[in-house]
Amino acid sequence: MKKTVFIIGTVLVVGLGAIFGTMLIKTIQYTIEESAEKDLEKSQDLSYKEISHILQDKANSNQKTDKTSNGTSYLEDSHRENSDMANSIPESERNRVGEKEIESSREFTEKNIEDGFYANADGLSASGWEEPSVEANSSPKIALNIKNPSISIDAESAILIDCKKGKVLYHKNATTPVYPASTTKLMTALVILELCNLNDTVKVGEEIQLIASDSSRAYLQEGERLTVQMLLEGMLIPSGNDAAYALAAHGGRIILKDKSADAKRAVNAFVDKMNEKVKELGLKDTHFKNPDGYDAEGQYTTAYDMGIISLEAIKVDIIxxxxxxxxxxxxxxxxxxxxxxxxxxLVVNGSGAFYKYAIGLKTGSSSLAGRCLVSAAEKEDKQFISVIMNSTASGRWEDSITLLKYGIEH
Structure with a gap:
């Protein structure tokens, strides 16, 4: 009888132990999974450096805990193999081997970033992190990798950029090719300022006859003499195509080192320089055919590329x-x-579209480009650029204010 009771008791203890053990394991597993999910949610608000540290710690932890079939860790096996290899290499060559391994690791990491392995819709992935940013030579794929806010605008394509942080805040068809219209003149201004001084004298010549008959004008006449700064004002304020051609011809003759170069040759040399600047900025989807932006076959840009050009322009005080x-x-x-x-x-008080925080930059309008506006706004230590391409007559003002307000208020 005592033996029977003992056996039954033993079975009950073992059974209950198994049940409670399973429950304990599931509880621990659930707690770990719940904690991991919370950590992932929190990670969306972490800084770039904090996320890097988390990922690095996770990688180190995985190395220490992974085991081979014989019970030793991969890290230990790797250490033995490296040690054996090191012993077989002359001491004078060991540093070189280490340098090659580091370089190989760096190349692999850079390739992962190029291939987009270091970013996903939330910015965080199992492989690592690449912080979205927009600047010269940056990748549009990475820069546009954001949680896009829901904003309604008329424009076919657009982008909003935080100038101080170098981040895209909103985008719509930002890499779709569009005609640039007179927003081109921002690039014309950047290039001419690299070639000459503001006080240099320019004599208006036959180049102003090259503009289209329906062009916007500063109403320059052949033979007039003015400074480069005056021509910049004539190009950027009333959007004078004649001023753009006068600057291009002057700059082209400097490039060619030929003061007597004819107008067409000089302007073409200047436009070539504009496209060299495009490459310098790392832009892949922009090409210019003239200095004023008038519709031309083979002339195109994107809202993203124009955003990069605008970021460069806003840095130049005179622009x-x-x-x-x-x-x-x-x-x-x-x-x-x-x-x-x-x-x-936006900068004209009483215009009906005046925006008190606006600080520039350039309008554009043509039959193929639609109504465009590259605008900038500043409040306290905040500064933003909005690029609106192919909008409506009223839409370009409303779209720009909508985006700039969003930047300032968020």
Whole structure:
């Protein structure tokens, strides 16, 4: 009888132990999984450095815990193999082997980033992290890898960029090719400022006859003499195509080192320089055919690329100073007294589309490009660029204000 009771008791103890053991294991497993999910949610708000540390710690932990079939760790096996290899290599060569291994690891990491393995929709993946950023030579794929806010605009393509943080905040068809129209003149300004000084004298020549008959104008006349700064104002404020060609011809002759070069040859040399600047900035989807942006076969850009160009332009004090003006009065070196009014309603008080935080930059309009506007706004220590391409007559102002307000308020 005692023996029977003992056996039954033993069975009950073992059975209950197994049940409670299973429950304990499941509880631990659930706790671990729940903790991992919470950590993943929290990781979306972590900084780039914090996420890097987490991933590095995880990689180190995996190395220490992975086991081979004979019970030794991969890390230990790897250490033995490396040690055996090191013993077989002369001491003078060991440092070189280590350098090659480090270089190989670096190449593998860089290739992963190029192939996009280091980013997904949330920015975090099992392989690592690549922080979205927009700057010269940056990857559009990475820069646009954001949680896009729900914003309604008329434009066919657009982008909003935080200038201070170098981040895209919103995008719509940002890598779709579009006609640039007069937003091209931002690149014209960047290139001419690399070639000459603001006070250099320019004599307007036959190059102004090369513009289309329906072009926007600064109403320059052949033989007038003015400075480079005056021509920049004539190009960027009233969007004068004649001013753009006068600058291009002047810059082209500097490039060619030939003051007597004919207008077409000089302008073509300048446009070639514009496309060299495109390559310098790492832009893959932009090509210019003229200095004023007038519709031409083979001339195109994207909202993303124009965003990069605008980031470069906003850094140049004279471009910002000119493009935030409502109007500009100039007395040419040849005596003409001219006043130009801005085509950018965001900076014109009383225009009906005035935005008090706007600080430039450039309008654009053509039959193929639609209505375009590259605008910038600044409040306290915040600065943003909005690129609106192929919108409507009223839409480009409303779209720009919508995006700039979103940047300032978030």
């Amino acid at each position: 910002r100073e000119i493009t935030e003006k409502e109007r500009a009065r100039n007395i040419f070196l040849s005596g003409e007294d001219v006043t130009w009014k801005s085509t950018n309603k």
